Structures are given as structure tokens and as C-alpha cells.
Amino acid sequence: MTVLIISDNESTFSSKWINALERIQADYVCSKIEEDWNTKISQFKPNIVIGCPNSFDIYKKRKYDEIHLQVLKNYDVPIYPDFKAIKIYENKPELQKILVENDIPHPKTYYYTEYEKGLDYIFNESKSYPIIAKSNSGAGGVGIKFLRNKIEAEKLVYEVFKGRGFPKRIGPNLRQGNKLSRTWNKITNPGVLLKKLNAYRKRYQYRQKGEILFQEFIPHEYEWRVVRIGESYFAHKKIAESGMASGSKLKGYENPPLSVLQFVKEISDKLEIKSAAYDLFETSDGKYLVNEIQTYFGQSDPYQMLIDGKPARYVYRDNNWISEFGDFARNQCYDLRLKYALDMAGIVHNITFQ
Incomplete structure (x- = not known):
């Protein structure tokens, strides 16, 4: 059995796949999206392809989606995850679409790609606060804003459409537990610290512009x-x-x-x-x-x-x-x-x- 892993340069998933494959002594080949993955499919004839898309940059994620479809169309080889799962991965507008189409219960959600329509929602459609704002992609609390009033919402809409883009947390997540142990781990492990600093840099670079989702706030513990x-x-x-x-x-x-x-x-x-x-x-x-x-x-x-x-x-x-x-x-x-x-x-x- 041979497995081909296609990953983005910034994907953090491939190392876990390698751990799983080495546990069962399976043969595997790795290819970056930017490399000639077509040649590797033809050369190594893998039994299955595993895809690891980018989770920081929506444009690189879309590039991976295109490659995924090319594998499905041009090669007689299974690929994981399947495209239905990949299509909605780090793509909140697409997720919203399939939830509506399949009548699956979810908080009321509104998606806008125009500045004026985002403002119209804030001043005419949104009846109560707080509300939740989300960027197209982002996990672990990144790309989510808790808006307490219309003033905060208006500032965010301006930033998304007219400013630098959807604000993202650049430094450590202060809402996570074990703050002292996490800080000590990074201080005593320079490799871990450098990896985190690199991740913060990427978040700063990949601020998303020109689209925003507003979601009904569901009070929850x-x-x-x-x-x-x-x-x-x-x-x-x-x-x-x-x-x-x-x-x-x-x-x-x-x-x-x-x-x-x-x-x-x-x-x-x-x-x-x-x-x-x-x-x-x-x-x-x-x-x-x-x-x-x-x-x-x-x-x-x-x-x-x-x-x-x-x-x-x-x-x-x-x-x-x-x-x-x-x-x-x-x-x-x-x-x-x-x-x-x-x-x-x-x-x-x-x-x-x-």
C-alpha cells in the first residue's frame, strides 16, 4: 500500500498522518500543493490520496479545492477527505448554504459581500445585541467577534470592507486555560516558541476582506x-x-x-x-x-x-x-x-x- 499526502506548505496536519502511516509501516510519499503532485500520482500510483488544505488563507484553501477536484476528475484513485467535507471546511458561507438546503437547525446567519448591505443589516435588520460576526474561515476562536452594540458592529464592517480586513487575534489566546504552564512551555522550548510566532505572523498576513457573516447570538454555557x-x-x-x-x-x-x-x-x-x-x-x-x-x-x-x-x-x-x-x-x-x-x-x- 502506498499513500500520497498532498499538503499546503503551512498545513499542520501532515505530520499526524505520517505518525499514523508509520505506525502500520505503510509506504507514503509527500507532495506540496506547489510541487508537481500530478507526476507523483503517475509515478508512485498511490492506493489513496490524503489531502491537507490550508486553514489560514482562503485563497490557498481554494487552490487546494481545485486540486482535489482535479484528482477526482483525472485519476482513478480515492481521496480523503471526500469533497463534501472539504467544500465546507474553513468555508462558513458554504456551510450556511448546505445547512439551509438540508433544513438542518442552526442559528440564523447572514452573509454579506458588500459594504452597504453589511451596514443595512446592522441598522435595519439586526434587532438586538449582542450578535456574533465571523470571517469566512477561522477556527479555535480566530475570526470571531462578539459584538455588544451597533457601534462595535459598524466599526467592524468598515474594517472588513474599507480597512485592513477582519481583525484576528495575533498573540496567544488569553481565554485558554493553563496560561502559566503554556507560557513556561514556550519559554523553555525555543522551537515551540518559534512555531507559534510564525503562526501569529501568518494570521496577521491573512486578514480576510470583502465578506462577513453575522450570526444570531445563542446564550450558552x-x-x-x-x-x-x-x-x-x-x-x-x-x-x-x-x-x-x-x-x-x-x-x-x-x-x-x-x-x-x-x-x-x-x-x-x-x-x-x-x-x-x-x-x-x-x-x-x-x-x-x-x-x-x-x-x-x-x-x-x-x-x-x-x-x-x-x-x-x-x-x-x-x-x-x-x-x-x-x-x-x-x-x-x-x-x-x-x-x-x-x-x-x-x-x-x-x-x-x-
Whole structure:
């Protein structure tokens, strides 16, 4: 078995894929988007292609989308993630579109590409504050603004359409926990510090202009993070801080209700996106609203879910939810992603979690 990894220069995903491939002693070849990946497909004849798009720069992300489509069109080789998942990855307008088309519950969201229409929403359409503003792409609390009033909203619209673009956090996320230990880790590890400084530089460079999303604010003390990878399900709470759960990295690992798993099973089946993280608001009357869907997502703990304090997953068999204990989320879920990708492609492998 040979795997071709196509990644952007700034993608951070490929190293996790390499860890998963080396664990099973699989052959792999890496190609940057800027390189001649066509030649490598022809030369090495991979059994599967794995794509790692850019998550900083929407223009480079669109370039990757074009390559993904070229692989599908011109080569008889499976590619992971599938294009339905890639299309909405770091593309909030496209996500909003498919949620509406498939009648999936979500907060009211409005997308504008013109300055005047953005202002019109602020002064004529938006009836109450706070509201949430989002850039086209951005995760972990990057590219999200909590707007308390019309003055803040008007300033943001001007900055997006007439100024430097959507403001992004440049330095460390002060909303995350373990501030002292994180700071000490960077001071004592120059390589980690340089990597972070480089990431901050890229965020500063890639400020998005000319488009903005406004989203209804849903008061919440937490979001549900539900991960589905194939037939494996995980769920935990992302605890809100300063009004938002995105980017806080504060977690709650109590046993999740089966209703949240059932909700994600139904909508992921409907969307045919079965390898992604689904971030959900839970309303006061117990309903779920989709906030984000990302096929690539972060993992700050060695597990995605605890049941009775032990790492576990849920699977759905014979119309029942069944818990299974084990290290299923190891390597930030990339081993499980690889298993799912190979299974979908019909490629024999030796990945186990026992």
C-alpha cells in the first residue's frame, strides 16, 4: 500500500498522518500543493490520496479545492477527505448554504459581500445585541467577534470592507486555560516558541476582506463537540468563557446524553459527511443547533470522550448506542481517520485499537 499526502506548505496536519502511516509501516510519499503532485500520482500510483488544505488563507484553501477536484476528475484513485467535507471546511458561507438546503437547525446567519448591505443589516435588520460576526474561515476562536452594540458592529464592517480586513487575534489566546504552564512551555522550548510566532505572523498576513457573516447570538454555557469518524462517535462539552466556547479549550467530560449522538448521526447521514467535528449549541428547551462542521479539527487532550472517567467511544449497532472503552482518539484521531479512509477505499490494513 502506498499513500500520497498532498499538503499546503503551512498545513499542520501532515505530520499526524505520517505518525499514523508509520505506525502500520505503510509506504507514503509527500507532495506540496506547489510541487508537481500530478507526476507523483503517475509515478508512485498511490492506493489513496490524503489531502491537507490550508486553514489560514482562503485563497490557498481554494487552490487546494481545485486540486482535489482535479484528482477526482483525472485519476482513478480515492481521496480523503471526500469533497463534501472539504467544500465546507474553513468555508462558513458554504456551510450556511448546505445547512439551509438540508433544513438542518442552526442559528440564523447572514452573509454579506458588500459594504452597504453589511451596514443595512446592522441598522435595519439586526434587532438586538449582542450578535456574533465571523470571517469566512477561522477556527479555535480566530475570526470571531462578539459584538455588544451597533457601534462595535459598524466599526467592524468598515474594517472588513474599507480597512485592513477582519481583525484576528495575533498573540496567544488569553481565554485558554493553563496560561502559566503554556507560557513556561514556550519559554523553555525555543522551537515551540518559534512555531507559534510564525503562526501569529501568518494570521496577521491573512486578514480576510470583502465578506462577513453575522450570526444570531445563542446564550450558552457550553457547546457540544461531537466527533464522528466512520462508525465511531465521541462527545464532550466545550465550556464557554467570556460568552463563547470557541477557543477557550475548557472541557467538560461528563457522560454525554445519547440524544446529542443521535442528532449528529442523523444530520451526518443526511449530509453524507461522516468524518468531522460537529459543534452544537443546546437551547434551553433541549434542542440542538449546528454552529460549525469541520473535517479537520484540533484535539488538546489525548481523548475525545470519557465515560465514567475512562477514554471511550460510542458505536451504533442494531438500533442501539453501545459504549466501548479504548484509546480510539490516539494521535489526535488520525489513526482512526486513516482506518476510516482505508475502509472506505476497500484497502486492507492492520489498524487496531485494542
